[in-house]
Structure formats: structure tokens, C-alpha cells
Amino acid sequence: MxxxxxxxxxxxxxxxxxxxxxxxxxxxxxxxxxxxATLLAxxxxxxxxxxxxxxxxxxxxxxxxxxxxxxxxxPSSRPMFVGVAAAAVALAVVATAFANVLPLFQPKxxxxxxxxxxxxQSLSALSQYGTLTxxxxxxxxxxxxxxxxxxxxxxxxxxxxxxxxxxxxxxxYAAMPKAVAVFTFDAGKAATAAAQTGQSLxxxxxxxxGSKLTVTVGPAIVEVYGKMNASSSSDAxxxxxxxxxxxxxxxxxxxxxxxxxxxKQLEDYILSIPGLSKDLKAALxxxxxxxxxxxxxxxxxxxTSTSVTVQGVKGVAVGDNTGxxxxxxxxxxxxxxVVGPLKQIEVVKIANGLKS
Amino acid sequence: xxxxxxxxxxxxxxxxxxxxxxxxxLFKSEYARVAGIANRVLADPHEAEDVAQEVFINFHxxxxxxxxxxxxxxxxxxxxxxxxxxxxxxxxxxxEFAQAPEEASRTVDPQQMLEVGEDRRVVRAxxxxxxxxxxxxxVLRASGLSYAEVAQALGVGTGQIGTLLRRAEAALRxxxxxxxxx
Numbered sequence: 001m002x003x004x005x006x007x008x009x010x011x012x013x014x015x016x017x018x019x020x021x022x023x024x025x026x027x028x029x030x031x032x033x034x035x036x037a038t039l040l041a042x043x044x045x046x047x048x049x050x051x052x053x054x055x056x057x058x059x060x061x062x063x064x065x066x067x068x069x070x071x072x073x074x075p076s077s078r079p080m081f082v083g084v085a086a087a088a089v090a091l092a093v094v095a096t097a098f099a100n101v102l103p104l105f106q107p108k109x110x111x112x113x114x115x116x117x118x119x120x121q122s123l124s125a126l127s128q129y130g131t132l133t134x135x136x137x138x139x140x141x142x143x144x145x146x147x148x149x150x151x152x153x154x155x156x157x158x159x160x161x162x163x164x165x166x167x168x169x170x171x172x173y174a175a176m177p178k179a180v181a182v183f184t185f186d187a188g189k190a191a192t193a194a195a196q197t198g199q200s201l202x203x204x205x206x207x208x209x210g211s212k213l214t215v216t217v218g219p220a221i222v223e224v225y226g227k228m229n230a231s232s233s234s235d236a237x238x239x240x241x242x243x244x245x246x247x248x249x250x251x252x253x254x255x256x257x258x259x260x261x262x263x264k265q266l267e268d269y270i271l272s273i274p275g276l277s278k279d280l281k282a283a284l285x286x287x288x289x290x291x292x293x294x295x296x297x298x299x300x301x302x303x304t305s306t307s308v309t310v311q312g313v314k315g316v317a318v319g320d321n322t323g324x325x326x327x328x329x330x331x332x333x334x335x336x337x338v339v340g341p342l343k344q345i346e347v348v349k350i351a352n353g354l355k356s
Numbered sequence: 357x358x359x360x361x362x363x364x365x366x367x368x369x370x371x372x373x374x375x376x377x378x379x380x381x382l383f384k385s386e387y388a389r390v391a392g393i394a395n396r397v398l399a400d401p402h403e404a405e406d407v408a409q410e411v412f413i414n415f416h417x418x419x420x421x422x423x424x425x426x427x428x429x430x431x432x433x434x435x436x437x438x439x440x441x442x443x444x445x446x447x448x449x450x451x452e453f454a455q456a457p458e459e460a461s462r463t464v465d466p467q468q469m470l471e472v473g474e475d476r477r478v479v480r481a482x483x484x485x486x487x488x489x490x491x492x493x494x495v496l497r498a499s500g501l502s503y504a505e506v507a508q509a510l511g512v513g514t515g516q517i518g519t520l521l522r523r524a525e526a527a528l529r530x531x532x533x534x535x536x537x538x
Contacts, residue, residue, distance in 0.1 A: 032525040039479045040498040045401040047391045052409055053383050059413045
């Protein structure tokens with residue numbers, strides 16, 4: 001009524017004319033609206049769009065953390081629920097950086113921690129402290145059937161017991177055998193990298209130089225619901241949005257072994273990295289048993305997280321801030337994830353109905 | 357971003373170029389509005405442009421510019437990113453309030469508040485103390501978005517916006533008064 005007086009119907013107008021209560025209520029609301037308009041007045045802004053665009057264009061592109069990206073997560077095919085996908089990418093960063101330096105890490109439960117883009121950038125500096133080599137390269141493959149995926153992964157593909165009625169019947173299977181990475185701490189490389197970038201990185205703790213972390217990930221199976229290959233033949237096609245309707249993933253829990261490095265050393269080392277937010281540090285410190293906890297980084301600018309119970313165990317539900325996507329991750333022997341452009345309640349329902 | 361063009365095989369070049377073109381078109385059509393939303397929160401044109409550029413960079417890293425939700429995502433992200441910046445200052449401002457007890461007995465007239473920059477900061481701090489949704493409703497509407505655009509940005513029904521807005525206005529006035537008497 002205040003914003004658009006013409007929207008009032010004639011009967012409403014008649015009622016208003018004779019109702020002192022409505023008139024008083026309207027006067028109060030109109031007073032609030034005028035006051036707020038004054039309070040929120042802002043100085044003039046005359047943006048130079050062309051030079052702003054140049055600055056944005058010159059921002060560095062993001063490179064895959066481990067030098068590869070899954071074909072189903074190409075930028076052109078993932079426009080909608082990237083808030084969740086970003087959490088998965090950040091998971092690799094934080095989990096390998098923090099929990100994985102333990103003598104033996106095998107997570108049994110999940111715990112969300114808040115991260116910012118700045119946190120991820122700060123943590124990525126860790127890669128300058130040594131060399132990452134794959135002793136068994138990750139080899140994700142798109143296969144034709146669940147049986148083919150099971151043959152690669154060595155376990156039964158998860159089957160959805162419940163799906164929304166509108167869900168696509170087209171399922172693309174991807175599978176990856178076990179992959180093993182070795183990260184070797186190298187004090188010399190860290191010093192060189194710090195000198196080249198001008199960053200002040202914390203000094204590598206004594207005794208860590210030359211120590212190795214062996215990280216085992218997978219095997220894993222990913223099931224993607226929806227037609228995924230409808231858009232690469234023409235320019236017009238590239239404008240189409242090719243969004244999976246649902247992604248279900250199951251993977252053996254990651255394991256880490258290390259030489260020389262102790263959990264305490266790693267924790268101190270991670271927490272000493274400049275640029276980490278107080279919230280992230282506090283969350284990392286608050287985790288009770290990092291040797292059995294899989295950290296789920298939640299990018300706070302894009303996503304929110306809540307604790308949920310899935311299949312009788314604790315899970316973390318992550319929601320994209322746009323309200324367009326959500327996902328849930330839990331550990332029950334293996335690590336499971338269900339992600340899609342769906343409401344959280346639907347995603348949790350699908351997760352609870354999953355048979356593995 | 358431009359480096360992608362060099363790194364991709366010829367078959368992918370067209371697709372990447374198309375993505376870049378779509379992003380440029382989106383940037384040109386939405387930048388002023390996104391910066392305006394941030395400026396409404398921050399009351400600082402330079403910082404507002406920083407926020408706007410950060411929002412576009414994040415969007416480009418995460419989404420396709422041809423996504424139908426792109427403007428709504430940008431508007432919402434601009435409001436939340438700017439509000440987060442203000443929230444980051446809250447502790448410092450609380451200390452400043454504590455160090456200025458003479459302000460405690462001051463009564464607030466919204467009309468007078470605009471007269472000094474310090475009071476503008478009080479308003480922004482009050483805005484940042486609101487729950488995220490009411491704060492975003494106020495900022496987006498004050499930035500000139502229609503009810504439908506505000507609803508899209510926040511993922512709620514257009515019919516709810518009027519009520520959300522009125523409640524948020526009352527809450528902000530109350531919060532400004534409370535904040536200035538801390």
C-alpha cells in the first residue's frame with residue numbers, strides 16, 4: 001500500500017477510509033518506510049564500468065588444486081550447485097592440509113568448518129612447501145553401466161530407493177580406482193617460493209623437511225542423473241545450461257599415512273599460516289578427534305551448513321546461498337554424498353533411501 | 357580468465373570465447389546495480405566497487421554467465437558480501453562505543469543522523485546486526501530493485517516481500533535507536 005497505493009482495491013479503500021486502526025497502522029508503517037529511506041541514503045556512486053571490467057578480467061584464473069578436474073564438473077556443465085561443489089574442492093585442500101598429516105587418518109564422522117575464499121587462497125600456499133606426486137594417478141572414467149562402474153571401483157554402486165517423480169531416468173556412471181598421492185615437504189622449495197612471491201610464509205617446522213605424507217583416495221563411483229551431453233556442438237549450444245538433476249557419490253574414506261610428521265606439528269603449522277580467518281582457526285581447534293573426522297569446508301559466502309541425521313549417522317547438509325542447490329555428506333564405512341538442485345529436505349530423503 | 361583462451365584446444369576455444377562474451381555482457385548490464393547495492397550497505401563508493409568486483413570474480417569462477425539466475429545471484433551476493441564487510445567491523449565499533457560513554461544518553465532523530473559521517477556508520481552497523489534476510493530486503497529494495505527482483509534474489513515469493521519489507525523497516529529503526537544507546 002505504501003509502495004504502490006494504486007494496488008489498493010476499491011473495497012479495501014472503503015474499509016481503510018472508515019477504520020481508525022488501519023489508518024494508525026499505515027501511518028506507523030509509512031513513517032518507518034520514510035525514516036529508513038533517509039537512513040539508507042548513500043553517497044553518489046559513478047562507476048567506470050569499462051575500467052572495472054578490465055580489473056576483473058586481470059584477476060588470476062583458478063587452477064585445479066591437483067592438476068586435473070573431473071569431466072562432469074567442467075565449468076560449462078556446473079552452473080547451478082557450485083556452492084556445494086566449491087565445498088568439495090575446498091575439502092580436498094583442507095582435508096589434505098590438516099587432517100591428513102596424521103600418522104594414520106581414517107575418518108568415521110563429518111564436521112563442517114566455515115571457510116572464506118581468502119582462507120582457501122591462504123591454504124593453497126601449502127602446496128609451495130613441497131612436491132605432490134601421484135604414485136597411482138587418479139583415472140576417473142565415464143562408463144556405460146552400474147556393472148562397469150562396480151568392476152572398476154570394486155564395490156556395489158549405490159542405488160536410490162527414493163527419487164522425486166520428476167527425476168530424469170538417464171544416469172551417467174563414472175568410476176575411479178584407488179589413487180595414491182605422495183606429498184614430500186621440502187624446506188628449500190618453500191623458501192624459494194616465498195622469496196619469489198614476496199609472501200611471508202611461516203617457517204617449516206624442524207624435522208618436517210623431507211617427510212612424506214601418503215594420501216590414498218578412492219575407489220569411488222559417481223552417478224549423475226540427467227542428460228549431460230546435450231550441449232557442445234555449436235555456439236548456440238554452448239549457451240545452454242546443462243545441469244545434472246542429481247549427483248550421488250560413494251567413495252572409500254581417504255586414508256593418510258605419514259613419516260616424521262606428528263598431528264601436533266601439522267596443527268601448529270596450519271594454524272600459523274597467515275591470512276586464515278579467526279572462525280576457521282577456532283573451528284579447526286574445536287574438532288575433538290581429527291584422526292577420525294572428515295572436515296567439510298563450507299564457503300560461508302556461498303553456502304550454509306546444518307547437521308542432519310542420515311541413515312542413523314551424523315551428516316552435514318550444505319545449502320547453496322542462492323537456494324538453488326543443496327547436498328548432504330556422511331560417512332558410514334564409506335563416504336557418501338548426494339548433491340542436486342533440489343530442496344534440502346528432498347536431498348536428505350534421497351540420502352536416507354540410498355542402498356549401498 | 358583471458359589465459360583460458362590460450363590453454364584450450366581449438367574445439368573448445370569457441371565455447372570459452374562464448375562464455376567470456378556472455379560474462380562481459382552480464383558485467384556491463386549489472387555492474388552499476390551490483391556496485392549500487394554494495395554502496396547502499398557500505399556508504400563508501402570505493403569499497404562498494406571493490407565488493408562489486410569481488411562478487412563478479414566469484415560469480416565467474418563458479419557459474420556460467422548465461423545462467424538465468426545470474427542477476428539474482430549477483431544482487432544477493434552483493435548485499436551479503438557488503439553486509440559481511442560491515443559485520444567484520446562490528447567488534448571494533450563496539451569498542452568505540454564503549455570508549456564513548458557520552459554517546460549513551462543521546463536520543464536519535466533519523467533526520468539528523470545523516471548530518472555526520474559517524475552517524476552513517478551507526479546506521480550501517482545497525483543494518484549489519486539485523487538477520488541476513490531482513491537486511492538484504494532493505495538494501496535491495498533501497499537500491500531500486502522491484503518486489504519481483506528482490507524476491508528472486510532472496511528465493512522467496514513476491515507476495516512475501518511487502519510484509520518482509522515492513523517488518524525489516526521497523527526492525528532497522530529499532531536497531532538504530534538501540535545501537536546508538538549502547
